[in-house]
Each structure stands twice: as structure tokens, then as C-alpha cells.
Amino acid sequence: NKDLSEEAYLVRNAVVRSDLQGDSRTLNQMLGSKYPHRLGEVYGRALAEPSPGSAAHLADAIAVSELPHQIKLDLLASGLESYESHMRVSALKALAKVDTAVSKREFLRDNRRDLTVGHFHLANAWPDEHIWQELARLVERAGLGLRLNYISVGVTPFSGPSRAQLRFLLHFFDDAEYDPEKFGQPTSKVADYGYSVQNLAAARAGYYLLKPAKMPDPGESKLFWGNYRKKIRALILRRLG
Numbered sequence: 001n002k003d004l005s006e007e008a009y010l011v012r013n014a015v016v017r018s019d020l021q022g023d024s025r026t027l028n029q030m031l032g033s034k035y036p037h038r039l040g041e042v043y044g045r046a047l048a049e050p051s052p053g054s055a056a057h058l059a060d061a062i063a064v065s066e067l068p069h070q071i072k073l074d075l076l077a078s079g080l081e082s083y084e085s086h087m088r089v090s091a092l093k094a095l096a097k098v099d100t101a102v103s104k105r106e107f108l109r110d111n112r113r114d115l116t117v118g119h120f121h122l123a124n125a126w127p128d129e130h131i132w133q134e135l136a137r138l139v140e141r142a143g144l145g146l147r148l149n150y151i152s153v154g155v156t157p158f159s160g161p162s163r164a165q166l167r168f169l170l171h172f173f174d175d176a177e178y179d180p181e182k183f184g185q186p187t188s189k190v191a192d193y194g195y196s197v198q199n200l201a202a203a204r205a206g207y208y209l210l211k212p213a214k215m216p217d218p219g220e221s222k223l224f225w226g227n228y229r230k231k232i233r234a235l236i237l238r239r240l241g
Contacts, residue, residue, distance in 0.1 A: 007035050014042045014058065032061030039065060040075050047082055055079065055087045059094035072098045080106055089118035096122065108134055115142070120154035127162035136171040144177055144197070151200050152192040161208045166236045172201035173229055184219040194218035202229040209235050 004012065010031040032039055043058045062075050076098065079091030096103040107122065108131070115138050123131050139150045151172060155165050178196035185194045192200050195218045202225070203215045209232065216228060 007038065010035060011038050011042055014046075028057040028061040032065040036065040036067045039067065040071075043075055044078065047079060047087060055082075055084075056090035056093075059090045060097075063094035063097040069098065073102060077106075085114050085116045086118065088114075089116060089122065092119075093122055096125070104128065104131060107131065115139075115150075117150070117153055120150065121156070123154075124156050124165075127164050129164045129167070132164035132168045136168050140171070140175075144179060145193070147172070147175070147177075147197050148179075148193055148195065148200055149191055151197065151204060155204055157208060161205070163240055166205060166239055169201045169205040170233065170236050173198050173233055175201070187218055192218070196225075198229060199225050202232045205236060206232045209239075 010027055014027045014031050028042075031042065039058065039062050043055075043062060046055045046058050059076060059079055062072055065072070067075075073095070076091045076095045080088050080095075082088050082091070092103055092107055095106060104126065107119065115135075120135070123135060135150075135154075139147055139154075142150065151169070155161065155169060157165060161169075175197035178199075179193055182193040183196065187194045192203075192215075195203060199216075199218065206228065207213050207215055216224070220228075
């Protein structure tokens with residue numbers, strides 16, 4: 001490496017050292033800042049040998065580089081074609097910094113193929129009714145475990161729930177399905193499988209609408225949950241006007 005020029009070193013190591021995410025981020029930032037014309041070559045290598053850290057950092061480096069707008073779109077479009085969902089989500093996040101309209105369009109196209117929690121993390125930055133309506137339709141068609149997971153960790157408002165996020169949660173207030181083996185049991189920190197879909201949706205909405213923020217225990221009575229959903233539904237409808 002001592003005999004390599006700075007440019008050659010960055011091109012060689014931006015992906016090779018992606019196991020060290022701090023190094024990967026720094027190298028990719030330097031590459032994008034000093035030699036943006038080499039980003040496409042390195043990004044293509046990262047896509048050929050998927051590595052979460054390098055792909056995300058390279059996509060971001062492309063987005064903030066001085067490359068022409070169309071070249072950025074073309075490079076990130078290649079990331080959107082990856083079979084790895086984390087690659088596609090990182091490309092979508094970077095694309096949002098380049099062209100929001102294109103990013104939203106590609107977001108809707110991509111999540112029909114493979115919906116992930118990463119899509120929700122990106123959608124949380126957009127108070128877009130159409131995006132969240134589409135997510136509600138996709139989640140509605142998912143299996144019980146995925147529905148519970150997406151409702152549990154998908155809606156994470158940055159500063160209070162948007163109208164679109166509240167509509168998303170309200171969409172599931174009449175979905176009474178639950179896992180009979182876990183229903184009413186204490187929940188883990190990762191997934192809320194002790195709730196029914198409708199109770200979890202109400203609990204997540206209530207967490208953001210009520211003070212102090214608190215999730216009711218999934219083992220509460222049927223009467224409690226009926227009254228709770230009614231209360232939260234009324235609060236949401238009041239917010240929605």
C-alpha cells in the first residue's frame with residue numbers, strides 16, 4: 001500500500017476494509033470528496049460483493065458528491081436492483097438526498113417486491129399520505145408475525161406522529177387476529193407478539209398520543225382493550241379533523 005497513490009489506495013480499500021465501518025465511512029467520504037469519478041467503480045464492486053457497511057456509506061458518498069445529478073441517479077439505480085434488501089434500502093436513503101420525488105417513486109416500486117423494516121425507517125422521514133396508505137395495504141397482506149413486527153417497530157415518529165402515520169395505525173384497529181400461543185403474555189423488547197394486531201396498533205398510537213407515554217400490558221382484559229381502542233380511535237379522529 002505504501003507504493004500506491006492516494007487515489008489508488010482509496011479505490012482499493014473502500015470496500016476491502018468495509019468490515020471496519022468507521023474506516024469504511026472515512027475512506028468512502030474521502031473518495032467521494034477527492035475522486036468522485038471513481039465512486040461508480042467502487043460502488044459496483046460493493047454491489048457485486050454485498051457488504052452492508054460499505055454499500056450504505058458508498059451510496060451516501062455518491063449522494064453528497066459533486067457528480068452530476070443524472071449520474072447520481074444512474075449509480076444509485078444500480079443499487080436499487082440489488083437482491084440484498086439492505087443494499088436497496090441504503091440506495092433509497094441516499095436517493096432521497098438527491099431527488100425526493102424519484103426516491104418516493106422507487107420506494108413504492110421496491111417495497112412491493114420485498115417490504116422490510118428499513119422501508120419504514122425511510123418512510124418515517126416522509127409525512128406522505130400515499131406512502132403510508134401503500135404501506136398499510138402491504139402490511140395488511142402480510143402474515144400475522146410480520147404485521148405485528150411492522151406495527152411494533154415500523155412507526156417511529158421523529159417529533160410526534162404525522163397524520164399519515166396515525167392513519168396507518170388506525171387502519172389496523174379492526175384486525176382482531178392474534179397468536180394464541182403468545183396472546184396476553186409479557187412481551188419482549190424486540191417484538192410485541194403478546195398483543196392482537198388491533199391492540200398493538202392502538203397501543204402504539206396511544207404511546208405517542210397519551211402522557212405519560214406507556215404501552216398497556218397485553219394481558220389486560222377484553223373490556224379494557226375495547227375501551228382503550230375506542231379512546232385512542234377518538235383521539236386519532238380528533239387529530240385528523
